[in-house]
Amino acid sequence: MSMIKGLKLPAEMRERLEDMRAGRIDPVPVRDAATVVVLRDHPEHGLQAFMLRRVASMAFAPGAYVFPGGSVDPRDGEASIGWAGPSPRAWGEAFGADETVARELVCAAVRETFEETLVLLAGPTPGSVVDDTRGDAWEADRQALLDRSQSLAQFLDRRGLVLRADLLRPWAHWITPEVETRRYDTRFFVAAIPEGQRAGDVSTEADRVAWVRPADAVERARRGEWFLLPPTLATLAELADYATVADVLAAERTIVPHAPQAKIIDGEAYLVVPEDAAEHYPTL
Template identity: 65%
Template sequence: MAGLRLPDELAERARGIIAGHVDPAPARDAATVAILRQGRPDGVQAYLLRRKATMAFAAGAYVFPGGSVDPRDTDQAVAWAGPSPAEWGRVFGADEAVARGLVCAAVRETFEESGVLLAGPGPDSVVADTTGDGWEADRLALIDRDLSFADFLAARGLVLRSDLLKPWAHWITPEIEVRRFDTRFFVAVLPDGQRTRDVGGEADQVVWQRPAEAVELADRGEIFLMPPTRQTLAELAGHDGVASVLAEEREIVTILPKVVEVGGEWRLVTG
């Protein structure tokens, strides 16, 4: 139970929460997607973004694409193919509306932050290329919230492919944090023909990285990974290809790291 040692300001906040003087911030529903591709010649590679140092949350961290659920993500007008919101709700322990929003946010945020779109003209197809000027204009309109994801799909005659997502994990930001998220993690394989690109925005660098290498870099202090990202990468590192990842049976267990006092130090532990 070594855990992570808390900096003084978070240790003080932890004392306040435990004493009842400080109320924890509510956790916002969010979705994160680990985009994977088959390594050359073997193994798995994951797409990671480095968040800008100026970001209020997880500044400088290497993360998967993702973000908060937009209220419009729960719109029943979103064209849909694959497992239903009710089925996703059973997997993640959420009601149907929340589940719809999570899956929609997962696909929308992935497109906004990587250019990868898990949607197609029909239930058995996927967009082959999203690199044109028109796609870029739509991506920026989604980021600015000038365009809803439902309207974006409808205008292009596309359906969301929920079957291209695999549920992976469920993490809730610790109560000591000022900004908190109730995040469901997904994995998805880069569709044939599509490619990621440096889309800017909240990130200042993007990279395809073998999961084991990313963990090693973090352990050496060369990059910063938050605990959920590190654990996900460590789990992915145990697979020799994307087919193995997709075949893994997952039981989604909610992880909410807790604060404990160990030897006079305040630490964050996950179990």
């Protein structure tokens, strides 16, 4: 498959790439992960996405603006969780995953979004959703999820809530390049922020948050003001084609995995994007 240029990599990545080519090191295994693009309709600015800037001390993608998300926790697949909406099997069909992994991905999406933003895609009944997650009690629950002293299923059960899988939509699938020392097999979801809830600056992994029009975020990356990883940039460029949250949620998506690769081009190491993902990938 032909490739296009994407992101220039630091010099040490070229050395790692050459070591891999020579068989001196092997790629690290990938970890399943979920990312959620939380969206809202702003009365003046239109469609906006919630983004966080990762702190400079992070081992993976320091300083990058990202969507909420993270890797799957072993307990995310607990079958006892209250569930409303498409079944794990249906999610597996959408994302090309088995039923167990699909359940874990949806649960990780809901858990990580709450941990990082206080946005909770759950409600007392299959047709309702929590309208406010602010306050000390909710913060204690968030901390218990973070330190793994309670699982998502335990949290929801204790509060009498069901996970609202129907509030999520599948959007994309990206796999971290083999040259990276931390690798993720990440499924991207989109969701509207529930009415009454507010996305908060609560993650210790972020030093700044922002609601931003997708097109504005792409433009900031073009101007060198924001650092965006290729999957984030491509997702924002796609979302820029939509006017409202409803339009995004109604979009028909066929999910195929995209796996950027590290290449040496003109003596420099680049992370290049597959041609099948390049249609919406802007040139920086």
